[in-house]
Amino acid sequence: MKVYDLQRYLKQFFEEVELVGDGDIVITRPAKIEEAGEGEVSFVANEKYRKYIGSTGASLLVVGQQITPDQYSKRCAFLKVKDPYTAFVFLLEKFASSPAPAAPGIASTAVVGKHVELGSNVAVGEYAVIGDGCRIGDNCIVGAHSVLLSGVSLGEGCLLFPHVVCYHGVRLGNRVTVHSGAVVGSDGFGFAPQADGSYIKIPQVGVVEVGDDVEIGSNTSIDRATMGSTSIGDGSKIDNLVQIAHNCHIGRHTVVAAQAGISGSVSIGSNCMIGGQAGFAGHLSIADRTHVAAQSGISKSVTSSGQAYRGYPAQPLREQLRQEVLVRNLGAMKARLDALEAELEKLRDVQ
Numbered sequence: 001m002k003v004y005d006l007q008r009y010l011k012q013f014f015e016e017v018e019l020v021g022d023g024d025i026v027i028t029r030p031a032k033i034e035e036a037g038e039g040e041v042s043f044v045a046n047e048k049y050r051k052y053i054g055s056t057g058a059s060l061l062v063v064g065q066q067i068t069p070d071q072y073s074k075r076c077a078f079l080k081v082k083d084p085y086t087a088f089v090f091l092l093e094k095f096a097s098s099p100a101p102a103a104p105g106i107a108s109t110a111v112v113g114k115h116v117e118l119g120s121n122v123a124v125g126e127y128a129v130i131g132d133g134c135r136i137g138d139n140c141i142v143g144a145h146s147v148l149l150s151g152v153s154l155g156e157g158c159l160l161f162p163h164v165v166c167y168h169g170v171r172l173g174n175r176v177t178v179h180s181g182a183v184v185g186s187d188g189f190g191f192a193p194q195a196d197g198s199y200i201k202i203p204q205v206g207v208v209e210v211g212d213d214v215e216i217g218s219n220t221s222i223d224r225a226t227m228g229s230t231s232i233g234d235g236s237k238i239d240n241l242v243q244i245a246h247n248c249h250i251g252r253h254t255v256v257a258a259q260a261g262i263s264g265s266v267s268i269g270s271n272c273m274i275g276g277q278a279g280f281a282g283h284l285s286i287a288d289r290t291h292v293a294a295q296s297g298i299s300k301s302v303t304s305s306g307q308a309y310r311g312y313p314a315q316p317l318r319e320q321l322r323q324e325v326l327v328r329n330l331g332a333m334k335a336r337l338d339a340l341e342a343e344l345e346k347l348r349d350v351q
Helices: 003-010 047-052 084-095 317-328 330-350
Strands: 018-020 040-043 060-064 077-081 183-186 191-193 199-201 207-210 221-223 229-232 308-310
Touching: 003 018, 003 077, 003 084, 040 084, 060 084, 077 084, 183 207, 207 221, 221 229, 308 317, 317 330
Parallel strands: 040 060, 060 077, 183 221, 207 229
Antiparallel strands: 018 077, 191 199
């Protein structure tokens, strides 16, 4: 498609999309700015990539409105927008052509139980299992070998890749994406210790409720509640290999990176950012807009919104950074202390 076409497309999302250069250039696909060639489009959203503007082989660059005429290159055209990063996301969607994980209709090898409600334009892949009493909304895709146990509910436009498992009673909102190997609604880790050292399993009779526009990464586990519900708020994004335990509540538009572990009954607010391999002790409350750095250990509730935490155990970011500097200088401090002690011994000998 031509640059003019892409300009018109982006105007659906931005009030102003300024074209600089030839709008008749044909663009075939997106590419990284340092590797792009003729017919490809890339973007500049970070200052450190501005150095590539003059040397890139791309035919089109999406840039911020702060780019000045002296920074233009005669090699390519420019589309100037308020937010080039988000604009390029929309362009990636425009060029994306990933095949659906299941063909339209119900595959001949799929198993569909009793009293199942199927919306229009539903696709169920090979060897998938839809349990009794499930409700599948319009335009949903259930990939091959996926299993929905009894009473599962999917809203409209959900996409389940192959080998997804939803236990009984799980409720997914609209436009939820669940990647391969994810398990939603498995039993929470609840066992009552006995006097003889054994454990009695606590029945997990709650459910999992997932809001609209949520994405759940591959091999992630979200446990059902002991009672009530484990919930994921609208727009939240859960990465691969994340553990979310029973009775957790995650707010709206919160992102959780890979290998994070969230213990039971933790409540995480909206618009939070949780780094990879971060761990949370149980029964904590985390305020809105909290940022938790990778590999941090959260052992106490965070009551003030908009704070950043880092370290193990996690502390406010600035405090933790100061302590880290001190730890890194321990060797030099020890050497200095040894030298001072040696000088003190010499003075004692003189006396």
